[in-house]
Amino acid sequence: MPELPEVETTKRGLEPHLIDRIIRAQTIRNPNLRWPVDAECAQLTGRKIGALSRRAKYLLVETEIGSALWHLGMSGSLRIVSAAHALRTHDHIIWHLSDGAQLRFHDPRRFGCYLFQAKGTQHPLLTHLGPEPLSDDFSARWLASAAKNKRVNVKAFIMDQRVVVGVGNIYAAESLFLAGIHPAKAAGEISLPRWQKLVSAIKERLSLSINRGGTTLRDFVDPDGEPGYFAQELWVYGREGEACKRCMSVIKSLPDAARQSNYCPKCQRLRLKK
DNA sequence: ATGCTAACCTGCGCGC
DNA sequence: TGCGCGCAGGTTAGCA
Numbered sequence: 001m002p003e004l005p006e007v008e009t010t011k012r013g014l015e016p017h018l019i020d021r022i023i024r025a026q027t028i029r030n031p032n033l034r035w036p037v038d039a040e041c042a043q044l045t046g047r048k049i050g051a052l053s054r055r056a057k058y059l060l061v062e063t064e065i066g067s068a069l070w071h072l073g074m075s076g077s078l079r080i081v082s083a084a085h086a087l088r089t090h091d092h093i094i095w096h097l098s099d100g101a102q103l104r105f106h107d108p109r110r111f112g113c114y115l116f117q118a119k120g121t122q123h124p125l126l127t128h129l130g131p132e133p134l135s136d137d138f139s140a141r142w143l144a145s146a147a148k149n150k151r152v153n154v155k156a157f158i159m160d161q162r163v164v165v166g167v168g169n170i171y172a173a174e175s176l177f178l179a180g181i182h183p184a185k186a187a188g189e190i191s192l193p194r195w196q197k198l199v200s201a202i203k204e205r206l207s208l209s210i211n212r213g214g215t216t217l218r219d220f221v222d223p224d225g226e227p228g229y230f231a232q233e234l235w236v237y238g239r240e241g242e243a244c245k246r247c248m249s250v251i252k253s254l255p256d257a258a259r260q261s262n263y264c265p266k267c268q269r270l271r272l273k274k
Numbered sequence: 275a276t277g278c279t280a281a282c283c284t285g286c287g288c289g290c
Numbered sequence: 291t292g293c294g295c296g297c298a299g300g301t302t303a304g305c306a
Contacts, residue, residue, distance in 0.1 A: 034283095034300085071300080071301090072299090074283090074298070090284080107284095281302085288297105290292105
Protein backbone atom coordinates (compact mmCIF):
# COMPACT_ATOMS: atom_id res chain seq x y z
CA MET A 1 0.00 0.00 0.00
CA PRO A 2 1.79 2.90 1.33
CA GLU A 3 4.03 5.25 -0.46
CA LEU A 4 4.70 8.74 0.77
CA PRO A 5 1.20 10.18 0.18
CA GLU A 6 -0.44 7.36 2.10
CA VAL A 7 1.91 7.80 5.06
CA GLU A 8 1.37 11.56 4.97
CA THR A 9 -2.40 11.01 4.84
CA THR A 10 -2.11 8.69 7.83
CA LYS A 11 -0.05 11.23 9.76
CA ARG A 12 -2.52 14.06 9.12
CA GLY A 13 -5.44 11.86 10.01
CA LEU A 14 -3.87 10.72 13.26
CA GLU A 15 -2.77 14.11 14.56
CA PRO A 16 -6.13 15.30 15.94
CA HIS A 17 -6.69 11.92 17.61
CA LEU A 18 -3.24 11.46 19.16
CA ILE A 19 -1.73 14.79 20.13
CA ASP A 20 -1.90 15.43 23.90
CA ARG A 21 -3.31 11.97 24.60
CA ILE A 22 -1.53 9.62 26.99
CA ILE A 23 -0.71 6.06 25.98
CA ARG A 24 -2.31 4.36 28.97
CA ALA A 25 -1.49 0.81 27.93
CA GLN A 26 -0.32 -1.21 24.96
CA THR A 27 -1.36 -4.61 23.67
CA ILE A 28 1.11 -6.43 21.47
CA ARG A 29 -0.96 -9.21 19.93
CA ASN A 30 1.74 -10.24 17.47
CA PRO A 31 5.28 -8.84 17.75
CA ASN A 32 6.59 -10.59 14.64
CA LEU A 33 6.65 -7.80 12.12
CA ARG A 34 9.37 -6.99 9.55
CA TRP A 35 11.53 -6.67 12.63
CA PRO A 36 10.32 -7.81 16.05
CA VAL A 37 8.66 -5.04 18.03
CA ASP A 38 11.33 -3.18 20.04
CA ALA A 39 11.29 -4.08 23.74
CA GLU A 40 11.95 -0.36 24.38
CA CYS A 41 8.52 0.46 23.01
CA ALA A 42 7.20 -0.54 26.46
CA GLN A 43 8.68 2.73 27.75
CA LEU A 44 6.06 4.62 25.77
CA THR A 45 3.35 3.43 28.13
CA GLY A 46 2.26 6.30 30.37
CA ARG A 47 3.77 8.92 28.07
CA LYS A 48 1.99 11.87 26.54
CA ILE A 49 2.03 12.21 22.78
CA GLY A 50 3.47 15.41 21.35
CA ALA A 51 4.04 16.05 17.67
CA LEU A 52 3.77 13.61 14.79
CA SER A 53 6.23 13.71 11.95
CA ARG A 54 7.13 11.78 8.83
CA ARG A 55 10.53 10.89 7.40
CA ALA A 56 10.41 9.00 4.12
CA LYS A 57 7.71 6.37 4.67
CA TYR A 58 8.33 6.26 8.41
CA LEU A 59 5.83 7.81 10.80
CA LEU A 60 7.20 9.15 14.07
CA VAL A 61 4.99 9.69 17.10
CA GLU A 62 6.93 11.77 19.60
CA THR A 63 6.83 11.70 23.39
CA GLU A 64 9.06 13.30 26.02
CA ILE A 65 11.38 10.26 26.13
CA GLY A 66 11.50 9.34 22.47
CA SER A 67 9.41 8.36 19.48
CA ALA A 68 7.46 5.43 18.21
CA LEU A 69 8.77 4.64 14.74
CA TRP A 70 6.13 3.07 12.53
CA HIS A 71 6.37 1.74 9.00
CA LEU A 72 3.31 0.45 7.15
CA GLY A 73 5.16 -1.95 4.86
CA MET A 74 3.01 -3.20 2.00
CA SER A 75 -0.30 -3.77 3.73
CA GLY A 76 -0.21 -1.84 6.99
CA SER A 77 -2.63 0.78 8.26
CA LEU A 78 -3.14 2.72 11.47
CA ARG A 79 -6.70 3.46 12.53
CA ILE A 80 -8.43 5.19 15.41
CA VAL A 81 -11.42 3.25 16.72
CA SER A 82 -13.52 3.11 19.86
CA ALA A 83 -12.67 0.45 22.41
CA ALA A 84 -15.92 -1.31 21.56
CA HIS A 85 -14.92 -1.75 17.91
CA ALA A 86 -14.53 -5.46 17.08
CA LEU A 87 -10.97 -6.67 16.76
CA ARG A 88 -9.94 -7.95 13.37
CA THR A 89 -7.48 -10.61 12.35
CA HIS A 90 -4.10 -8.94 11.82
CA ASP A 91 -4.74 -6.16 14.35
CA HIS A 92 -1.26 -6.67 15.78
CA ILE A 93 -0.75 -3.70 18.08
CA ILE A 94 -3.12 -1.56 20.11
CA TRP A 95 -2.51 1.68 21.98
CA HIS A 96 -5.12 2.33 24.66
CA LEU A 97 -5.43 6.10 24.76
CA SER A 98 -6.40 8.36 27.66
CA ASP A 99 -9.60 9.52 25.92
CA GLY A 100 -10.87 5.94 25.64
CA ALA A 101 -10.11 5.54 21.95
CA GLN A 102 -7.62 3.06 20.54
CA LEU A 103 -4.94 3.22 17.90
CA ARG A 104 -4.77 -0.09 16.05
CA PHE A 105 -2.00 -1.24 13.75
CA HIS A 106 -3.40 -3.66 11.17
CA ASP A 107 -1.01 -5.39 8.77
CA PRO A 108 -1.83 -8.73 7.09
CA ARG A 109 1.56 -9.22 5.51
CA ARG A 110 3.53 -7.96 8.53
CA PHE A 111 6.10 -6.10 6.46
CA GLY A 112 5.60 -3.05 8.66
CA CYS A 113 7.40 -2.30 11.90
CA TYR A 114 6.99 -0.70 15.33
CA LEU A 115 10.32 0.45 16.73
CA PHE A 116 11.61 2.92 19.30
CA GLN A 117 13.85 5.91 18.78
CA ALA A 118 15.25 7.39 22.00
CA LYS A 119 15.07 11.15 22.38
CA GLY A 120 18.03 12.91 20.84
CA THR A 121 19.08 9.92 18.76
CA GLN A 122 18.42 8.85 15.20
CA HIS A 123 17.35 5.31 14.48
CA PRO A 124 19.78 3.46 12.19
CA LEU A 125 17.01 2.93 9.66
CA LEU A 126 16.77 6.70 9.19
CA THR A 127 20.44 7.28 8.44
CA HIS A 128 21.46 7.12 4.79
CA LEU A 129 18.04 8.28 3.59
CA GLY A 130 17.96 10.64 0.63
CA PRO A 131 16.19 14.01 0.49
CA GLU A 132 12.46 14.44 0.97
CA PRO A 133 10.90 14.80 -2.50
CA LEU A 134 8.75 17.77 -1.49
CA SER A 135 11.71 19.70 -0.10
CA ASP A 136 14.01 22.05 -1.97
CA ASP A 137 16.88 19.63 -1.39
CA PHE A 138 15.32 17.42 -4.04
CA SER A 139 16.34 19.01 -7.32
CA ALA A 140 17.41 18.19 -10.86
CA ARG A 141 20.98 19.07 -9.93
CA TRP A 142 20.93 16.58 -7.07
CA LEU A 143 19.58 13.82 -9.29
CA ALA A 144 22.08 14.53 -12.04
CA SER A 145 24.99 14.35 -9.63
CA ALA A 146 23.69 11.19 -7.93
CA ALA A 147 23.09 9.53 -11.31
CA LYS A 148 26.53 10.24 -12.72
CA ASN A 149 28.00 7.09 -14.31
CA LYS A 150 25.10 5.00 -13.03
CA ARG A 151 23.92 2.32 -15.44
CA VAL A 152 20.96 1.29 -13.34
CA ASN A 153 17.63 2.06 -15.00
CA VAL A 154 15.94 5.27 -14.03
CA LYS A 155 12.94 3.60 -12.45
CA ALA A 156 15.03 1.58 -10.00
CA PHE A 157 17.16 4.69 -9.46
CA ILE A 158 14.33 6.92 -8.28
CA MET A 159 12.94 4.13 -6.12
CA ASP A 160 16.29 3.92 -4.28
CA GLN A 161 15.67 5.55 -0.90
CA ARG A 162 19.24 6.90 -0.85
CA VAL A 163 18.47 8.93 -3.97
CA VAL A 164 15.06 10.25 -2.93
CA VAL A 165 12.66 8.86 -0.36
CA GLY A 166 9.00 8.03 -0.64
CA VAL A 167 8.76 7.20 -4.34
CA GLY A 168 7.45 3.65 -4.71
CA ASN A 169 6.20 1.64 -7.63
CA ILE A 170 3.06 3.67 -8.31
CA TYR A 171 4.51 7.16 -8.24
CA ALA A 172 7.71 6.13 -10.02
CA ALA A 173 5.66 4.85 -12.98
CA GLU A 174 3.35 7.86 -12.96
CA SER A 175 6.12 10.46 -12.72
CA LEU A 176 8.17 8.85 -15.50
CA PHE A 177 5.11 8.93 -17.73
CA LEU A 178 4.52 12.63 -17.11
CA ALA A 179 8.20 13.40 -17.68
CA GLY A 180 8.22 11.37 -20.91
CA ILE A 181 11.03 9.09 -19.74
CA HIS A 182 11.21 5.38 -20.58
CA PRO A 183 11.57 3.39 -17.34
CA ALA A 184 14.45 1.30 -18.75
CA LYS A 185 16.60 4.34 -19.59
CA ALA A 186 19.98 4.30 -17.85
CA ALA A 187 20.03 6.89 -15.06
CA GLY A 188 23.45 8.16 -16.10
CA GLU A 189 22.27 9.05 -19.59
CA ILE A 190 19.49 11.43 -18.66
CA SER A 191 19.94 15.12 -19.42
CA LEU A 192 19.53 17.91 -16.90
CA PRO A 193 16.37 19.32 -18.55
CA ARG A 194 14.85 15.84 -18.47
CA TRP A 195 15.72 15.51 -14.77
CA GLN A 196 13.99 18.83 -14.24
CA LYS A 197 10.82 17.50 -15.83
CA LEU A 198 11.00 14.43 -13.63
CA VAL A 199 11.54 16.41 -10.43
CA SER A 200 8.52 18.57 -11.27
CA ALA A 201 6.43 15.51 -12.06
CA ILE A 202 7.34 13.74 -8.81
CA LYS A 203 6.54 16.79 -6.70
CA GLU A 204 3.28 17.41 -8.53
CA ARG A 205 2.07 13.79 -8.41
CA LEU A 206 2.90 13.34 -4.72
CA SER A 207 1.23 16.63 -3.81
CA LEU A 208 -1.89 15.85 -5.80
CA SER A 209 -2.13 12.38 -4.28
CA ILE A 210 -1.86 13.80 -0.76
CA ASN A 211 -4.73 16.11 -1.65
CA ARG A 212 -6.74 13.09 -2.82
CA GLY A 213 -6.06 11.21 0.41
CA GLY A 214 -3.61 8.79 -1.20
CA THR A 215 -4.08 5.80 -3.48
CA THR A 216 -6.39 2.99 -2.44
CA LEU A 217 -5.79 -0.10 -4.58
CA ARG A 218 -7.10 -2.74 -2.25
CA ASP A 219 -7.13 -1.94 1.40
CA PHE A 220 -5.57 1.41 2.20
CA VAL A 221 -7.69 3.51 4.53
CA ASP A 222 -6.82 6.61 6.49
CA PRO A 223 -7.08 6.70 10.31
CA ASP A 224 -10.81 7.43 10.07
CA GLY A 225 -11.39 4.47 7.76
CA GLU A 226 -11.69 6.46 4.54
CA PRO A 227 -10.05 5.33 1.27
CA GLY A 228 -7.93 7.59 -0.94
CA TYR A 229 -9.02 8.75 -4.37
CA PHE A 230 -5.79 9.11 -6.33
CA ALA A 231 -6.32 5.79 -8.17
CA GLN A 232 -8.59 7.52 -10.66
CA GLU A 233 -5.72 9.85 -11.60
CA LEU A 234 -3.40 7.03 -12.70
CA TRP A 235 -2.01 7.26 -16.23
CA VAL A 236 -0.08 3.98 -16.49
CA TYR A 237 0.21 2.14 -13.17
CA GLY A 238 -1.84 -1.05 -13.22
CA ARG A 239 -3.06 -0.33 -16.75
CA GLU A 240 -1.05 -2.81 -18.84
CA GLY A 241 -2.96 -3.69 -22.02
CA GLU A 242 -5.25 -0.68 -21.71
CA ALA A 243 -5.15 2.42 -23.88
CA CYS A 244 -2.92 5.36 -22.98
CA LYS A 245 -5.21 8.18 -21.87
CA ARG A 246 -3.11 10.61 -23.89
CA CYS A 247 -2.26 8.86 -27.19
CA MET A 248 -4.34 5.64 -27.16
CA SER A 249 -1.25 3.41 -27.52
CA VAL A 250 -1.38 0.16 -25.58
CA ILE A 251 0.27 0.47 -22.16
CA LYS A 252 3.14 -1.99 -21.75
CA SER A 253 5.26 -3.34 -18.92
CA LEU A 254 9.03 -3.84 -18.84
CA PRO A 255 9.59 -7.49 -19.82
CA ASP A 256 12.45 -8.26 -17.45
CA ALA A 257 11.39 -6.31 -14.38
CA ALA A 258 10.74 -8.18 -11.16
CA ARG A 259 7.74 -5.97 -10.51
CA GLN A 260 5.27 -4.37 -12.89
CA SER A 261 6.77 -1.34 -14.61
CA ASN A 262 4.03 0.13 -16.73
CA TYR A 263 4.70 2.75 -19.38
CA CYS A 264 3.39 4.09 -22.67
CA PRO A 265 5.73 3.09 -25.54
CA LYS A 266 4.84 6.21 -27.51
CA CYS A 267 4.80 8.84 -24.75
CA GLN A 268 7.95 7.39 -23.14
CA ARG A 269 10.63 6.71 -25.74
CA LEU A 270 13.89 4.99 -24.96
CA ARG A 271 15.63 7.28 -27.42
CA LEU A 272 14.54 10.82 -28.00
CA LYS A 273 12.52 11.56 -31.10
CA LYS A 274 14.56 13.05 -33.91
C1' DA B 275 31.36 -0.27 -5.58
C1' DT B 276 27.41 -2.00 -8.17
C1' DG B 277 23.47 -4.42 -9.00
C1' DC B 278 20.61 -8.29 -8.99
C1' DT B 279 17.91 -11.94 -6.07
C1' DA B 280 15.84 -13.87 -2.28
C1' DA B 281 13.56 -13.12 1.72
C1' DC B 282 10.15 -11.57 4.99
C1' DC B 283 4.22 -12.69 4.97
C1' DT B 284 -0.93 -13.12 3.76
C1' DG B 285 -4.70 -12.58 0.57
C1' DC B 286 -6.81 -12.37 -3.71
C1' DG B 287 -7.93 -13.23 -8.46
C1' DC B 288 -7.40 -16.15 -12.21
C1' DG B 289 -7.17 -20.40 -14.95
C1' DC B 290 -8.04 -25.14 -14.91
C1' DT C 291 -16.47 -25.34 -5.85
C1' DG C 292 -11.80 -25.97 -5.09
C1' DC C 293 -6.89 -25.73 -5.79
C1' DG C 294 -2.48 -24.19 -7.27
C1' DC C 295 -0.12 -20.32 -9.09
C1' DG C 296 1.38 -15.71 -9.61
C1' DC C 297 1.26 -11.37 -8.06
C1' DA C 298 0.69 -7.25 -4.75
C1' DG C 299 1.66 -0.51 -2.41
C1' DG C 300 8.44 -2.04 0.71
C1' DT C 301 12.98 -2.72 2.06
C1' DT C 302 17.06 -5.06 3.51
C1' DA C 303 20.65 -8.56 3.53
C1' DG C 304 23.48 -11.22 0.95
C1' DC C 305 25.74 -12.75 -2.90
C1' DA C 306 28.09 -12.46 -7.56
